Amino acid sequence: MRPTFMGLETAKRGIMVNQKAIDIVGNNISNVNTKGYTRQRLDSVSVNVYGSSQFNYSSIPLAGQGVDAKGVAQIRNPYLDAKFREQYSDVGYFDQKAAILDQIEGIISDPEVEGTGIKSALTALSQSLADFSQNPYQETNANIVMHAFKAVTQVLNEYDANLQTLMEQTKNDFSIAVQDINTKLNQLSELNKSIAHEIFANSDYDGVNYGPNDLLDQRNTILDDLSRYGTVQVTNLDGGGVQVKFNGKVVVDVSGASYTNDQLMIGSDGTSLTWNSNGKTANLGSGAIKGFTDMLTGNDSIMSGIPYYQNQLDNFAKTLADVFNNKVHADDPDFPDKYKELLSGDGNGNITAGNISISDKWAEDSSYIIRDKNPDGDLDNTDILDMKAALEQDFNFGGGFSGTFSEFITKTTNTLGSEIKTNSARMQASLSIAESVESERMGVSGVSLNEEGINMMTYNKAYQALGRLMTTMDEQLDMIINKMGMVGR
Numbered sequence: 329m330r331p332t333f334m335g336l337e338t339a340k341r342g343i344m345v346n347q348k349a350i351d352i353v354g355n356n357i358s359n360v361n362t363k364g365y366t367r368q369r370l371d372s373v374s375v376n377v378y379g380s381s382q383f384n385y386s387s388i389p390l391a392g393q394g395v396d397a398k399g400v401a402q403i404r405n406p407y408l409d410a411k412f413r414e415q416y417s418d419v420g421y422f423d424q425k426a427a428i429l430d431q432i433e434g435i436i437s438d439p440e441v442e443g444t445g446i447k448s449a450l451t452a453l454s455q456s457l458a459d460f461s462q463n464p465y466q467e468t469n470a471n472i473v474m475h476a477f478k479a480v481t482q483v484l485n486e487y488d489a490n491l492q493t494l495m496e497q498t499k500n501d502f503s504i505a506v507q508d509i510n511t512k513l514n515q516l517s518e519l520n521k522s523i524a525h526e527i528f529a530n531s532d533y534d535g536v537n538y539g540p541n542d543l544l545d546q547r548n549t550i551l552d553d554l555s556r557y558g559t560v561q562v563t564n565l566d567g568g569g570v571q572v573k574f575n576g577k578v579v580v581d582v583s584g585a586s587y588t589n590d591q592l593m594i595g596s597d598g599t600s601l602t603w604n605s606n607g608k609t610a611n612l613g614s615g616a617i618k619g620f621t622d623m624l625t626g627n628d629s630i631m632s633g634i635p636y637y638q639n640q641l642d643n644f645a646k647t648l649a650d651v652f653n654n655k656v657h658a659d660d661p662d663f664p665d666k667y668k669e670l671l672s673g674d675g676n677g678n679i680t681a682g683n684i685s686i687s688d689k690w691a692e693d694s695s696y697i698i699r700d701k702n703p704d705g706d707l708d709n710t711d712i713l714d715m716k717a718a719l720e721q722d723f724n725f726g727g728g729f730s731g732t733f734s735e736f737i738t739k740t741t742n743t744l745g746s747e748i749k750t751n752s753a754r755m756q757a758s759l760s761i762a763e764s765v766e767s768e769r770m771g772v773s774g775v776s777l778n779e780e781g782i783n784m785m786t787y788n789k790a791y792q793a794l795g796r797l798m799t800t801m802d803e804q805l806d807m808i809i810n811k812m813g814m815v816g817r
Contacts, residue, residue, distance in 0.1 A: 336805075338394035339798040345372055345395050346791040352400060353784045360775040364549035367775050368541055371398040402541050408769040409548070410562070413555035415762035417615040420556035422755030424619030428498060429748050432637055435490040437741060446487070446737050449480045450719065457716040464698065464709040471694035474686060477652075477670065481684045484645050488638065488682035495624070495634050499598040502620040505557065506601070509574075509617070510591045512554045516580045517589035519547045520569040524582070527568040558615035575613035577603060599624040629727070632747050640740045641681035643725050648733065649679045651723060655715045659700050668696065 349370040359365040375393035437445070456476040460469040526540035547570070554560050554574070561573040569582035579590040591604040599621055601610040612618040626633025649671040658666040669687045673679030690696040699708050724730045729739060 335801040341394040342794040349787045366402040373398045412765045418758040420616035424616040428623040461709045461712040474694040484681040513589040521587045523568045645681040645684040
């Protein structure tokens with residue numbers, strides 16, 4: 329005969345399990361807007377039937393012993409986690425490039441409406457030369473030409489200074505990003521240790537599905553954030569720890585009781601990266617870290633980073649000086665091919681966008697550009713006309729490009745515009761995929777208020793029914809204890 333008290337135990341277990349389930353529903357609802365929170369579920373298992381050997385061959389099975397809580401599971405899909413992190417790495421790469429490219433565009437774009445860009449300065453220079461050619465002996469016109477050249481050099485100086493500032497700012501942001509990566513690697517290692525400790529202390533943990541869920545959420549959030557910087561691959565290990573690869577390199581690992589993580593080191597150039605564990609150059613793969621380095625080191629039209637646009641401006645400045653320093657004759661009978669220096673650089677013949685300026689002699693006297701009258705007393709405007717014509721002539725600027733000064737600027741800005749457009753399109757494509765995967769992932773891991781509401785009503789009804797069952801068991805016991813055997817007394 330089945331013991332009567334067994335029914336009370338069965339009801340008690342059911343009440344406790346359903347109460348726990350309601351608590352979990354409440355926790356899910358409370359964290360519906362919590363970043364990184366993973367929906368939880370109480371897993372239950374039917375209690376094994378127990379009895380004596382006398383029932384081994386009985387055709388009448390014993391009744392079950394109710395339900396028991398097996399553990400609290402996180403509802404996650406590892407495949408969707410990996411897919412999201414892969415796409416988020418691409419988003420990080422294109423997003424970081426976009427941020428820097430937009431700043432470059434703000435520096436070298438030609439605001440023709442405001443009249444402060446390089447093309448506007450070239451237009452003003454052409455007009456001043458045209459006016460000067462009509463009166464090549466008027467000092468006022470010579471002064472206007474000098475200031476027009478000075479305006480061109482000042483625009484180049486400003487562009488270069490702003491690009492230099494952007495380079496230093498980007499290096500600083502790069503350093504902050506590397507520090508953030510290292511911090512996250514440390515946090516992952518510490519979380520591996522904490523999770524392992526909690527799992528060891530929890531005898532119900534089965535090594536796969538259950539454990540300290542809050543800590544697991546923290547770890548997953550860090551892994552998601554880390555994936556913006558590069559490709560993250562995660563391998564689950566025994567004991568609840570994870571092995572993490574960053575751009576193919578193992579950076580977080582567990583071996584027995586040893587919890588390790590690597591660190592990134594920035595080289596003296598501010599752009600190169602090595603791993604602290606072996607000193608080898610870090611494989612950048614994808615992600616924001618590669619976006620930083622591409623912008624800090626890219627020096628061609630295919631990978632047009634800050635150095636590329638600095639070199640383009642340097643080529644422009646050098647060509648400008650070479651052309652116009654060979655236009656105004658010095659009127660030296662001993663050296664008929666000698667010319668007056670109009671534009672100079674660092675004093676050692678090196679001319680860049682950063683140091684180009686009008687020559688000291690010209691700066692001292694704007695009439696420096698005026699030639700002596702010819703013997704007939706006629707106006708000699710040949711040099712001035714040659715200077716004006718030079719603005720419309722094609723020159724070799726290096727890199728396989730030949731064209732006018734204005735065309736070179738247009739080509740440079742078009743390269744930038746094309747890079748921004750291409751990068752934006754790729755970022756939008758990657759972002760769209762990442763958002764789609766994230767939506768699918770949240771469909772699995774996110775909290776649905778409708779679903780939790782249904783679960784709450786289900787568990788509450790079961791709780792009420794079990795309460796009624798316990799009341800019935802109590803009535804039966806009262807009958808047995810207080811009323812049975814009293815007939816005839």
